[in-house]
Amino acid sequence: MKKKIFLMELKVENIPSHLLKKLSLSIYNKFIQKLKKENFFYKKIKWFSTPRRLAIKIKNIHLKNQEKYKIYKGPATEIAFDKKGKKTQITKIWMKKFNISSNKIKILKIKKKKYLTYQKKKKINYKKKLAQITKKILYSLSYFYSMRWNEKKYKFIRPIRNILMILNKKVIKYKIFGLKTNNYTQSYLYNTKKDIKILNAKDYPKILLEKGKVIANYEKRKQKLHSKIIKLASKNNSYLKINNSLLEEVNSLIEYPHTLIVPFQKKYLFIPQEINIYIIEKILKSFPLFNKKNKLKSIFIIVINIKKKNHKKIISGYQSVILSKLQDVLFFLKRDTKEKIKKKKKSLKKVIFYKNLGNMYEKSNRLKKIITFFQKKIQFNLQEGIRAASLSKCDIITHMVTEFPDLQGIIGSYYAKVSNESKNIYQGIREQYLPKYKNDKLPKTSIGIALSISDKLDNIVGMFMIGQKPKGEKDPFALRRAAIGIIKIIIQNKISLNLNKIIKKIIMIYNFKISSPQIYKKIVIFIIKRFNNFYCKEKNIKNIIQSVISSKKINLLKINKKIQMILKFIQSNDFKEILITNKRIENFFKKKSLKLPNKIKKSLLKKNIEKKLVKKIGKLKKKIHLLNFKKKYNQTIIEIIKINKYIKKFFNTVKINNKIEEIKINRFTILNKIKKIFSMIANFSYLY
Known part of the structure; x- marks a missing residue:
């Protein structure tokens, strides 16, 4: 049977940049799932996306049984x-x-x-079947902030203008979203009046590039974009700090990258560098350039779709926008710095943190108390830490943050500096929100670390207490991101904390009458579950995490080290033998419910292997206590592997259920001691 190429392209109005890749991958994954379910086979499936098109190309597609x-x-x-x-x-x-x-x-x-x-x-009419699959997939994407764009009831993220659907050279005639399918596409921004006809599915996306000047392949377009901005920066004796999230965003705004240099007045470079970078990156969606000394230059790179000989109007437009924003910044800075930052704190009483959680003045007072819990573990000047916590939210009511909310923290740090606060204080204020997103940098200063953890824990505890915890994919208060940030900071800085104890203290600070006395346990479990994000590629990771959190004291640093230890050993034969031993012991206790003494009676040890094993157990317990204290978990497993040889011998040569009751109870006591030693490392029962 001749194998064919299937092509589907959805022509839409501009898709929001932050959703483009997510939407494309969702369509791609849904096609994989549906084709498998419907018994379709193929050699390769590719996805393509630009702000104005979403496409799928499937090579050598065929049905197993037609x-x-x-x-x-x-x-x-x-x-x-x-x-x-x-x-x-x-x-x-x-x-x-x-x-x-x-x-x-x-x-x-x-x-x-x-x-x-x-x-x-x-x-089976598999052309029709492919069309039906496509229709179901596209209709199922209504959860992507959908809208209606005509009198029909169809919903999609943006209005759909055309649907291309062909199998090799033939159009698969069907109707989706009220539109008849065809074999036409368009170039970028309708730069040509004529549509581009796709005569053969195999020619896509090549024909689109040649006739329409569109790079449909998302990753190839990003590589092209990256290459062009690097070359242009080098040509202008400048350096780039590639912001990957900005690179993704700009790539999702264009169909073919063309780059230009835009200059602005040098006199504005005295404005704090972070503010200028923010305006260039976040507002203008452009790339700032730096000199050898890592100082911002008065030029930046813009990316456009249209290639023309004269770009004066485009450059002029960007210059007008940046000039307007920089003038606003100067005006706001002058107004905000008329009084010292500490005088702004009383105004926080007017700013609500969240319904039933008080105002920002009360939040900053909570942070003053919370930050003290970390002083011994993180080691910072306590007075400076409390001062930083007290001033941390003062920039919320400034003109600068009102205009540029994303600069919260950075603006507070700048105002604290000009108010003659110490370096430790203003650096701590700057770092309080880090990390803000995936792969963002972490706080480096001691006060910044303590304040960041304090702020994130305060948010999580408060929202859980009023029943605003994340549900499903919804997480409006970014609590999952906050929890991941806490874990990252603790692991990176090797901070050993009893999480249960700290969360209980924060609950007491809120002084709420909580309906559930176990609220802190829910919060702890919520934070620990975020370890899944760190080890998402590892098999059985949920059970591995569960196996190491069975203790009463939750220590994120220890949990991470134990996870790494298990991942290192889990595939080894020695570790598998430990799991077999643990299961055998558990099976004995399932069958019997005995009251066991705390001590093993040495007078009842009849076999030599019993005597040897009991000696080993006594020494091993002390050794594992010491190794756990030093967090040398890899060594604890090695010690368990060593004693497991004696346990196996014990099982093979000794009858546990002895006829004499005293001997039987004594042998069960030995097993119970082994069970407790195993539990000092992990609850191995989750790993079967």
Whole structure:
């Protein structure tokens, strides 16, 4: 059978840049799932996306079996034949209706009763099937902030203008979103009046690049963009700090990258560098340039779709925008710095943190108390830490943060600096929100670390207490991101904390009457579950995490080290032997419910292996206590591997369920001691 290429392209109005890749991958993954379910096979599937198109190209697509059978049920056998075994009139009428010959009749048992049946081959129209699959997938994407764009009830992220759907050279005729499918596409921004006809699916996206000047492949377009900005920066004796999230965003705004240099007045470079960078990156979606000393230059790179000989108007437009924003910044800075930052704190009483959680003044006072819990573990000047916490939210009511909310913290740090606060204080204020997003940098200063953890824990505890925890994919207060940030900071800086204790203290600071006395446990579990993000590629990671959090004291640093330890050993034969031993011990205790003494009676040890094992157990318990204290978990497993040889020998040579009750209880006590030693490392029962 000839294998074919399927192509589908959805032509839409501009898709929001932050959703483009997510939407494209969702369509791609849904095609993989649906094709598998519908028994389709293919060699390769590719996704393409630009702000104005979403496409899927499937190479060598075919159905495993293009034929299916439809069963026609006839009369029951009891009325199908007479006493002589001849066909009754009912049977003859049924056979005549479907033009059935006697040799094509089969008897099938349906719901405990036998019937005459006829199976008719029905060829599958797999073009239609592909169209149906496409329709279901596209209609299922309504959860992407959908909108309606005409009198119809169709919903999608943006209005759909055209649907291309072909198999090799032939259009798959179908109707989706009220539009008839065809084999036409368009270039970027309708720069040509004529549509581009795709004569063969294999030519996509090559024909689109040649005739429409569009790079449909998302990753190739990003590589092209990256290469162009690097070259242009080098040409202008400048250096780039590649912001990957900005690179992704700009790539999602264009269909073919063209780069230009835009200059602005040098006199504005005295404005704090972070503010200028923010305006260039976040507002202008452009790339700032730096000199050898890592100082911002008065030029930046813009990326556009249109290539023209004269770009003066475009450059002038960007210059007008940046000049306007920089003038606003100067005005706001002058107004905000008329008084010292500490005088702004009282105004925080007017700013609500969240309903039932008080105002920002109360939040900053909570942070003053929370930050003290970390002083011994993180080691910072306590007075400076409290001062930083007290001033941390003062920039919220400034003109600068009102205009540029994303600069919160950075602006507070700048105002604290000009108010003559110490370096430790203003650096701590700057770092309080780090990390803000995936792969963002972490706080480096001691006060910044303590304040960041304090702020994130305060948010999580407060929202859980009023029942605003994340549900499903919804997380409006970014609590998952906050929890991941806490874990990252603690692991990176090797901070050993009793999380249960700290969360309980924060709950007491809120002084709420909580309906559930176990609220802190829910918060702890919520934070620990975020370890899944760190080890998402590892098999059985949920069970591994569960195995190391069975203790009463939750220490994120220890949990991470134990996870790493198990991941290192889990595939080894020695570790598998430990799991077998643990399971054998648990099986003994499932069968018996005995009251066991705390101590092993040495007088009841009858076999040499018993005596050796008991000696090893005594020494091992002390050794593992010491190794756990030093967080040398890899060594603890090695010690368990060593003693496991004696435990196996013990099982093979000693009868646990001895007829003499005292000896039996003594042997169960030995097993219980081993079980407790194993639990000092992890709850291995989660790993079977």
